[in-house]
Amino acid sequence: MIKKGILLLLLVGFVAVIGSLLINFTGSKELNPLARYYAENGPAEVGAANLVTAVVVTYRGFDTLGEVTILFIAAAIVGFLLKVLNADNGRPNKLRKTSEILETASTLLVPTIFMLGVYIFVNGHLTPGGGFQGGAVIATGVMMIILARPASQFNHKLISILESVSGVGFVAMGVLGLILASGFLNNAFLPLGKLGNLLSAGAIPIIYVFIGIKVGSELTGILNSLKENQNEI
């Protein structure tokens, strides 16, 4: 009883704190100076039509590098925790057979989903989207393969090679920016091109392709280790 009272008190207090924040909230009428700087100078300095991409990949590119590292560590710990202990594949598969509809639809949909993912991260500097979203879309395609064909095996070596190569490529692009342009992850060492073209914004498309492959392979690795554990329990 006391426990429940304390919980209720905690929740009511929390609601009171955020409620006062909410009631006093009025939307802002104009951009703050930092955002104004990005909006005014971003197109000329970075050359990306999508200002969010300009912020994520160049102005705050170091944050993104850290974020990719966090995702990598999460994937590595998931793989470590869910290491298959008794890998006898002779154990009977308890999974239900997948339906005909899902199996047939996946042959059509999976390549389309992969293509959509690649489209999203290649066009990250022009349209809403980017490496993280594209990588996540690719991972949904992998999820569909797992649902439709539970017996399929993924090549661990290929996944880890893709992940390592794209991670090293991302850092190498940053170092190239340090050597050839003004700073780490500066994209201006390649020609900026015309605003709005596919081949513009310097190194941003290349960096986003690396991020897309890295995120896609990391999420595939996580899904794969979760899948390989379903027979363990």
Add this chain to the structure above:
Amino acid sequence: MAHYLTLEFLAMLIGFMLIVIGLWGMITQKNLIKIVIGFSLFDTGLNIVIVSMAYIKNSTAPIIDKAVDVSQAASKVADPVPQALVLTSIVIGLGVTALMLAYVLRMYREKKSLDINSYTDLKW
């Protein structure tokens, strides 16, 4: 009253409601999977709140195209910085959720129970 019916206020209200539901789920539920779901709801609500703070009245997405000219970008677009932060936070949230589910799987493998009350090893 009028300012309570704007888009950004309603988005923020929904975000805060999700945060409260997530917190309630995290502290009252006994099932480990439900605790993870509560965490995930908290995370989503937080993202909605941050994005709703980035909204500027009558502004559009921060993408330069036919509708938004380069010269007048600063007066027409929403704040790109919180959106970039949320982009980061969504991916981190996904990674953390996967990590927690992996812990849950591992704990279930040890004790064959999803009830948090059966894990008393760290309780004094």
